Amino acid sequence: MKKYAEVLIVALIIFTLVVVVFVYVQSLRVRKVQNRGVYVYMYDFLDYPTPRNWTLVTDVLENAHLNMMFPLVKHWGFLYYRSDVGPLDEAYFAQITQDADPLRVLIDEAHKKQIEVHVWLMMFADGHTSTGTSRILEQHPDWAMVNFNGKSVLEEPAKGSQYWLCPSQEGPRTYLKNIIEELAQNYSIDGINFDYIRYPDENYCFCDHCKSKFMSDNGIASVNWSRDVLESGKHHDAWIAWRSQQITSFVEEVSSEARKIKPNIRISASIYPFASDAVKIFGQDWATWAKNGYVDMVNPMIYHRDYGEGVDWVRKVTTEVKRALAGTRCSLHPAVGGGLAYTRQMPAEEWVEAIKMAERGGAQGVVLFAYVCVEEAGAWEAIGRYFEDP
Numbered sequence: 059m060k061k062y063a064e065v066l067i068v069a070l071i072i073f074t075l076v077v078v079v080f081v082y083v084q085s086l087r088v089r090k091v092q093n094r095g096v097y098v099y100m101y102d103f104l105d106y107p108t109p110r111n112w113t114l115v116t117d118v119l120e121n122a123h124l125n126m127m128f129p130l131v132k133h134w135g136f137l138y139y140r141s142d143v144g145p146l147d148e149a150y151f152a153q154i155t156q157d158a159d160p161l162r163v164l165i166d167e168a169h170k171k172q173i174e175v176h177v178w179l180m181m182f183a184d185g186h187t188s189t190g191t192s193r194i195l196e197q198h199p200d201w202a203m204v205n206f207n208g209k210s211v212l213e214e215p216a217k218g219s220q221y222w223l224c225p226s227q228e229g230p231r232t233y234l235k236n237i238i239e240e241l242a243q244n245y246s247i248d249g250i251n252f253d254y255i256r257y258p259d260e261n262y263c264f265c266d267h268c269k270s271k272f273m274s275d276n277g278i279a280s281v282n283w284s285r286d287v288l289e290s291g292k293h294h295d296a297w298i299a300w301r302s303q304q305i306t307s308f309v310e311e312v313s314s315e316a317r318k319i320k321p322n323i324r325i326s327a328s329i330y331p332f333a334s335d336a337v338k339i340f341g342q343d344w345a346t347w348a349k350n351g352y353v354d355m356v357n358p359m360i361y362h363r364d365y366g367e368g369v370d371w372v373r374k375v376t377t378e379v380k381r382a383l384a385g386t387r388c389s390l391h392p393a394v395g396g397g398l399a400y401t402r403q404m405p406a407e408e409w410v411e412a413i414k415m416a417e418r419g420g421a422q423g424v425v426l427f428a429y430v431c432v433e434e435a436g437a438w439e440a441i442g443r444y445f446e447d448p
């Protein structure tokens with residue numbers, strides 16, 4: 059009888075150990091993200107300006123088990139929906155019959171398939187030399203960003219090719235706010251994604267308005283421009299804080315306007331992943347936006363091949379962003395993939411691996427960059443297979 063009890067105890071101990079090990083192994087398994095998106099151009103990227111067929115695109119997304127799409131409705135200065143506020147891409151709309159609205163068609167198709175639509179916009183970047191100048195800056199040349207040598211982007215485009223709007227002036231702020239309000243008002247969108255919500259680099263903006271507003275906001279009577287505000291200048295720290303505040307206050311205002319129109323709208327931003335350089339170089343203080351609830355979600359652009367890194371770098375950078383977001387309610391949806399030049403040859407397994415790395419870094423979602431890249435790489439099937447099981 060005693061022997062029988064001993065066997066029973068041993069069996070119980072073994073059983074308990076097996077259960078403990080099983081539960082432990084399950085807890086190590088990383089959950090697949092449930093928010094799965096992709097950035098999409100409104101036209102066929104390789105066959106501009108042919109409009110995309112939204113039935114086909116949303117079929118591809120549905121088959122790949124994606125549930126969010128980010129269509130680019132403001133590409134540089136041009137809009138890809140029927141707007142009364144800003145200039146439309148005429149070559150694109152010339153190919154659309156009668157007065158059909160491509161964004162309305164897209165939203166209808168996406169919602170039929172339970173795919174959320176988060177409109178994606180290039181904010182302060184408003185034109186590129188390859189497509190002519192910025193229409194808005196043609197009308198309002200004084201809205202242009204100015205570099206530390208006093209040259210307007212109309213004279214010397216940023217990065218050699220880009221036209222940007224000044225973020226501190228009321229004119230361009232109101233113009234961009236009107237676009238966001240028009241979208242929130244007229245379309246059943248689920249979210250808004252801000253891209254290029256920053257300066258091109260540390261050389262901007264030194265327009266007359268920025269210079270005088272910086273002085274009056276900080277109570278400084280005279281500044282030796284630009285020496286005093288550049289690295290090691292006596293007002294450098296104040297300048298860095300002030301210029302990022304111009305972007306932060308814009309994000310705050312425009313989010314609050316959009317939420318007044320659509321209380322459940324999700325506000326997100328495509329961001330530079332390294333928090334301190336984001337502020338210093340780009341004036342993009344996303345950690346503050348997250349902390350103060352101005353954005354509901356951030357999409358750090360973690361394009362490993364663009365940076366010459368291996369895919370494990372996606373996990374490392376996601377972990378860093380996660381740490382910077384600790385204690386906030388902002389969710390983390392890394393953008394993975396990257397420029398077409400770097401990703402069109404990227405093996406399908408590496409696309410899936412990038413998604414897994416974002417998951418391991420603690421992401422709540424993932425957004426693929428971009429539809430055309432996944433398509434060119436032939437990776438839709440592999441991604442669909444990965445997302446097939448919950």
Ligand SMILES: [Zn+2]
Nearest residue numbers: 224263265268
């Ligand atoms: Zn300015």
